[in-house]
Amino acid sequence: MARTPQLLGPDGRPIERRTLTQAVAAPAVTGVRRPFAGTIATGLTPERLATILKRATEGSVADYLTLAEEMEERDPHYAAVLGTRKRAVAGIEPIVTPGDDSPRAGEIADFVRQTIVDQPWFNTMVVDLLDALGKGYAACEILWRTGPQWTPAACPWRDPRYFVWDETRTVLRLAADGEPNGVELPPGKFIVHVPHIKSGLPIRGGLARLVAWSTLFKSYAMKDWAAFCEVYGLPLRLGKYGPEASPQDIATLIQAVAGIGTDAAAVLPRAMEIQFEGIGEGRGAAELFQRLAEYLDGQVSKAVLGQTMTTDDGASLSQAQVHNGVRIDVAQADGGGLATTLNRDLVRVAVDLNYGPQEAYPWLSWPITEPEDTQAVTEQLTGLVPLGLRVRADDVRERLGWAAPEDGDEVLGGPASAGDDIRPGDDTPSGAAPQRAGRSAQAARPRDAVDDLVDQLDTAAGPATDALIDQVRAVIDQAESIPDAMARLEMLYSELRLDDLADVIGEAMALADLSGRAEVGDV
Structure with a gap:
């Protein structure tokens, strides 16, 4: 056995x-294991x-x-x-x-x-x-x-x-x-x-x-x-009687004064009266x-x-x-x-x-x-992503506690753009500028002269923006943490040379002005 x-x-x-x-x-x-016990808190000193x-x-x-x-x-x-x-x-x-x-x-x-x-x-x-x-x-x-x-x-x-x-x-x-x-x-x-x-x-x-x-x-x-x-909490109640009041009248007045605090009503002879006196000097002690x-x-x-x-x-x-x-x-x-x-x-x-x-x-x-402090995460993303920091969308969703949308789900936000084809973390050439938002929307309509001008400006601004992005990327790569990256970017801001990009922006503003005038017949 x-x-x-x-x-x-x-x-x-x-x-x-x-x-x-x-x-x-x-x-x-x-x-010794009785379910009942006496009281200790009553009268405790x-x-x-x-x-x-x-x-x-x-x-x-x-x-x-x-x-x-x-x-x-x-x-x-x-x-x-x-x-x-x-x-x-x-x-x-x-x-x-x-x-x-x-x-x-x-x-x-x-x-x-x-x-x-x-x-x-x-x-x-x-x-x-x-x-x-x-x-x-x-x-x-x-x-x-x-x-x-x-x-x-x-x-x-x-x-x-x-x-x-x-x-x-x-x-x-x-x-x-x-x-x-x-x-x-x-x-x-x-x-x-x-x-x-x-x-x-x-x-x-x-x-x-x-x-x-x-x-x-x-x-x-x-x-x-x-x-x-x-x-x-209640005012002082004073009963007054005249010299002609009898002991029975005084007893009636005392009973009325004593009961008026709770009954809020009393019946008195015409010769008697009751006054209510507030005691204001004692009320501050309640605080x-x-x-x-x-x-x-x-x-x-x-x-x-x-x-x-x-x-x-x-x-x-x-x-x-x-x-x-x-x-x-x-x-x-x-x-x-x-x-x-x-x-x-x-x-x-x-x-x-x-x-x-x-x-x-x-x-x-x-x-x-x-x-998770979602507000801090959002502020970091909105401050660093536009400067060139690449972040995995799955990592952001995980920290925020959100699930990735699946096919057929109703989602908030705009439709996916052509830039979504390049996912964060993909191997992209360091000198290539990121895709501009709205490119897919432009491709959905017939091209015109404005599209040609946009392409020309995009090409002209490419070297300047690529150089700017390379400087920002280099600073972020050297940072040991997000606060360190923010501090390094603040130091970089004063050293950036934006003359070439400013010239392109100026040309773009001039072309936009001339294009608008051409549409209304001013030129």
Whole structure:
């Protein structure tokens, strides 16, 4: 009887196949993995926050994790920017790259793509793992399905409070009843994502720890602002009564003054009156609360997104395009860290269970690239191509993200000219002038005297334009980059000798004038 080979998990410990199909970290009504938790944010003070952060570093993370969750529920700005950072990765279509060029590697990559990436639970799992950005770590349990192949049936999120850190605060363990230090996580059973936002202990690396103080101070500012609006948002109501007013009349007036703020109506005896007095000297203080709240929101944006342009300032469209959502380097780091986690804890285990250990494994990744500055590309082309720089049209389309038109496609732009027969990059004599635009259009109509004059001027201007193009081409060939070429062309401009070309242009202007006069009968 063949013996099933022993597989090792990412940490080098043997994988126990019989435990892979069992849920070991599901929530329970009793025990250490209860789905309910109290509140921490209510009545939070600076002293209490400092204690929570200190105890989290020492290993008691439950209160800190509860606070981190409540911060996302109570602070709309923090929830928005943290969600933006998560979606910067989760919104990208992942790719699976084979380990090598062999057919076997392609088959394994297709298996990973079909059984993991294309599954309906995959995107939810990605968002759940990115919860580690706020809390410092996140874990999903892999529920394996057996049959012809070992495949993940689901990867549900597990509350980070169901786990504890070991004595070194570097190894995550599963919380268990009667085990103060928890138990080891079964190999091949969990995906544990710890983003490397900062060096040090993982529990100190979450964004919630970084923005906790800003969130606390903002809660104080919003509370004081609300109290200020309640006091100074309505005018002061003064009730006046005469000396003949009885105690019952005074009580009626007090009741009317108290209720008019909400009822906006009152019935009084003729001898009484109510005046409304505005308190202007207190209204300017509202701007203080607003500025404090906006400042704290800006600090949270910098901490989470790496910038504030698109969330706070919004100064201009061009600036917002440069700072689009999350900084590119931040999103790339998040995507790279998540890819490392999934390839280690899920992809490799799935491949080992079905194909055995491999020398090269497929790689799951999120291709996050910096968007092309199309305006800069266009400006470079319009500035250099007329000076003689030859560029492949396919290269331009690739940088702009445009496809080449095919036969029968409806296209924008004019029809192809005879000059299109000479494609950029063809071997053309260095002394030959480029084809003039519009030659095909001229060939489509009968020739006349003007065409003959144009040909003569073209021939006369040939040596001068060829010499000019040769000088420009020589400068471009010597340049090491486009900015270097621009600088060299600026230096060349003052040295160009255009006397011969100017003479030809002058003759052309004179011939054009005489031709026009001949048509109207002036000569």
